[in-house]
Amino acid sequence: MNFQPLRVFLADDHPIVLIGARAALEQSRTATIIGEARSTDEVIRELSRLPCDVLVTDFTMPGGELDDGIGYLRVVRETHPALPVVVMTMMANPGIMEQILSLGVLGLVDKADDLELLPLAVRSAVVGRLFVSKGLRDLLSIHRTSGGTQDKLSPREMEVVRLLAAGLGVNQIAEKFGKSIKTVSRQKMQAMRKLGLANNVELYQYARENGMII
Missing domain, CATH: 3.40.50.2300 (Response regulator)
Structure with a gap:
C-alpha cells in the first residue's frame, strides 16, 4: 500500500x-x-x-x-x-x-x-x-x-501579564481584546496582587524569570 x-x-x-x-x-x-x-x-x-x-x-x-x-x-x-x-x-x-x-x-x-x-x-x-x-x-x-504560582491567575490575567511584559500598554491591550481600559487595568492589578508584585519592574522580572517573555 x-x-x-x-x-x-x-x-x-x-x-x-x-x-x-x-x-x-x-x-x-x-x-x-x-x-x-x-x-x-x-x-x-x-x-x-x-x-x-x-x-x-x-x-x-x-x-x-x-x-x-x-x-x-x-x-x-x-x-x-x-x-x-x-x-x-x-x-x-x-x-x-x-x-x-x-x-x-x-x-x-x-x-x-x-x-x-x-x-x-x-x-x-x-x-x-x-x-x-x-x-x-x-x-x-x-x-x-507542584501547582505553580501561575495557577492563581485566570487565562485572561496571564495574557495581560505576558503582554505588559512584552511592552504593550494597558490601552493597547484593551484595544487588542476589545475591552475597556478599566477592565484591563483591573485584570492587571488582580494579577499583580495574586503574584505578590508591587510594580511594573517586578512584573517584568517575574515574566522574564518564568519564561513568559519569548
Missing part, C-alpha cells in the same frame, strides 16, 4: 527554522510542504485558500496583526476547527503551554530539540494523539505536580 504524504503548511519567522523543519519533514517522507509563511497574517490568509492536513507553526511571529501567540492560535482554531496544529517554540513557561494545549493544539515541539521530532509530532497530530517533546513534557509534569 502506497503511503500518501501529509500536506503540511509550515510557518516561522526565522528562515533557518523553516529550512530545518522542511528538511526534517520531507526527508522522513512524512509530508509534502504545500505552503510557508513568516507571519501570522500570512498563515490566516493562506490557510483560507490552501487545504492542508496539518499546520506546523511557530508560537509567536511578530509583525502581523495577530502578534500574540494565544490570540493567533485562537483565530486558527475558530477559522479551522478541525485542523491539527503542531506548535514549535522556545518558551519555557508551563502556564502558557497549558493555555496552548487547552486550545486543542496536538503537538508541542521544543526548538532546542532535534527537529527530527517533527515527523513524529505531525503523524501523532493527524490521528488525534498528543505529542509533547521530552523537555517540555518534563516542565509540564513538574508544574502540574
Whole structure:
C-alpha cells in the first residue's frame, strides 16, 4: 500500500527554522510542504485558500496583526476547527503551554530539540494523539505536580501579564481584546496582587524569570 504524504503548511519567522523543519519533514517522507509563511497574517490568509492536513507553526511571529501567540492560535482554531496544529517554540513557561494545549493544539515541539521530532509530532497530530517533546513534557509534569504560582491567575490575567511584559500598554491591550481600559487595568492589578508584585519592574522580572517573555 502506497503511503500518501501529509500536506503540511509550515510557518516561522526565522528562515533557518523553516529550512530545518522542511528538511526534517520531507526527508522522513512524512509530508509534502504545500505552503510557508513568516507571519501570522500570512498563515490566516493562506490557510483560507490552501487545504492542508496539518499546520506546523511557530508560537509567536511578530509583525502581523495577530502578534500574540494565544490570540493567533485562537483565530486558527475558530477559522479551522478541525485542523491539527503542531506548535514549535522556545518558551519555557508551563502556564502558557497549558493555555496552548487547552486550545486543542496536538503537538508541542521544543526548538532546542532535534527537529527530527517533527515527523513524529505531525503523524501523532493527524490521528488525534498528543505529542509533547521530552523537555517540555518534563516542565509540564513538574508544574502540574507542584501547582505553580501561575495557577492563581485566570487565562485572561496571564495574557495581560505576558503582554505588559512584552511592552504593550494597558490601552493597547484593551484595544487588542476589545475591552475597556478599566477592565484591563483591573485584570492587571488582580494579577499583580495574586503574584505578590508591587510594580511594573517586578512584573517584568517575574515574566522574564518564568519564561513568559519569548
